Amino acid sequence: MTEQDSASRPVTPPSWRVFHATGQAPAGDLPGLPSPPPWRVFSGSPLQQAPPDDAQSALRRLGIVQEGPQLRGEEIDTVNAALLLRRPLLITGPPGVGKSTLAYLVARELGLGRVLPWSIVSRTTLRGGLYEYDAIGRAQAIAAWRAGGNAGADTPGSAPALGDFLTLGPLGTALLAYARPRVLLVDELDKSDIDLPNDLLHVLENGSYEIPELVRAGAADVSVFTDDPHSRAVIESGRVECAEFPVVVITSNGEREFPAAFRRRCLPLEMRPPSREQLVSIVVSHLHQRPEGIEALVDDFVRRLDGGGTQSVDQLLNAVQLTTAHGLRADSDGRKLIEMLLRDLSKGR
Incomplete structure (x- = not known):
């Protein structure tokens, strides 16, 4: 390749991103800024x-x-x-x-x-x-130091x-x-x-x-x-x-x-509410596994958000934890409790 050909080739600039939102800790040297x-x-x-x-x-x-x-x-x-x-x-x-x-x-x-x-x-x-600044604490410490017979002592640095x-x-x-x-x-x-x-x-x-x-x-x-x-x-x-x-x-x-x-x-x-895929990823990240049956709860949570409700991801995590680790049935007797966990926070109760 000639120098002219090399000079005419487009140069791909390096990515300007230093943060990629992977959340992965650096495995070796710390990333440069x-x-x-x-x-x-x-x-x-x-x-x-x-x-x-x-x-x-x-x-x-x-x-x-x-x-x-x-x-x-x-x-x-x-x-x-x-x-x-x-x-x-x-x-x-x-x-x-x-x-x-x-x-x-x-x-x-x-x-x-x-x-x-x-x-x-x-x-x-x-x-x-x-x-x-704890001015009172220092005044009390100085008073105690002086009471110990150090008021006239020539001892630099011994006072509090x-x-x-x-x-x-x-x-x-x-x-x-x-x-x-x-x-x-x-x-x-x-x-x-x-x-x-x-x-x-x-x-x-x-x-x-x-x-x-x-x-x-x-x-x-x-x-x-x-x-x-x-x-x-x-x-x-x-x-x-x-x-x-x-x-x-x-x-x-x-x-x-x-x-x-x-x-x-x-x-x-x-920041907008997480997408369905992000919600599933968040659940898996915190529970360290992908529990069976979480799709129904995630879909329910997304429907509430799309309907204009004010919900927190913490609510979804609590609901998934109860229905997977503790055996609560979300489709039977536990439905009332799930409704309480996923309630609209803008309504005050």
Whole structure:
């Protein structure tokens, strides 16, 4: 083949997808992530230890994932766009369609360690997501230390350390400097106080925050607790900045609109109820087998969804579990119980 022939051949570009929604943990080396856009480069330090894994939580959420993609093609593309652009995902859809499960799917497939869940309620504040400082506990510890005869002692470092009373929240932990991004799940943001989405803007845009208590102390390096069990991190000069922007999955049940300034910083993803094939795959994943007779229950569940009902996949799993593992007959005396399990959640009872 001549050089001219070689140059004229079309070059197939590599796939831009780094996430394929298989839910399969990497068997060897961790999947590589593309470089971020120039405007989403961060330079936080010091690099923290790799996060712990939480296989048990992932197993509860995902089960043993079957072969094939767990999401629709357009959903996979949106997730990949968020990964490439280093932008949060704002996921909407009815309850029970797998919005929060997506965070665990990404973490398992890309080998990003434990998901950092931040469940939102009306009392949730930005500071609570970033860190908690136990000022009363520290004051009591200092008082006890002084009562032990140390008030005038020249023993640097023997007083209760400030970092022992400071714990980073899920958001604060996600923004630590890691070599690979953490996965942060901000669950049901629409239940928050009206100001929280606006309060998040600065942090999500800049990938950093300060802890005033550490800044005032003037300490160069302080070891604090993190949201990961039994883990600590070193913070320099009271400021935290990520090295890799975290994978932020924000879920909403659509109970209210978010400000335009917040929405433009996120990539929207509206999740639809799973297809019949996906429902069967979900059941097999969680029950670790394909029970006989599940087709009738799946078809019943799909008919309820198509009829405009509000149902959760959890309801289907409960019904299948009772009718397969515990011998309940769905077509006789157990029909009333199955009706209760698969009830329309929008009706309040």
